[in-house]
Amino acid sequence: MGLLANLHVALAVSTCPYLEVPYDPPAWTPERRDMLLPAPIEVEPDGTIVPPPGPGLGVSPELDALEAFRIG
Structure with missing residues (x-):
């Protein structure tokens, strides 16, 4: 979601030429980054990311995945 x-934010700022995406396996991978999303964020072959079309951030979190983090 982050x-x-x-x-x-990068799309809203006209002076933002690029957005860096962390990748540091095995601790930080696309699978771990997107574990709360219904589908992974895809990076296009040219290095761009198309924002999801839904309202707000474009996606809703996967509620079953969030259940693992419930306290109480």
Whole structure:
């Protein structure tokens, strides 16, 4: 979800030429980054990311994945 929030900020700022995406396996991978999303964020072959079309950040979190983090 954080990458989507940062993507929306970058898209709203006309002077933002690029957005860096962390990748540091095995601790930080696309699978781990997108574990709460219904589908992974896809990076296009030319290095761009198309924002999801839905309202807000464009996606809703996967509620079953969030259940693992419930406290109480």
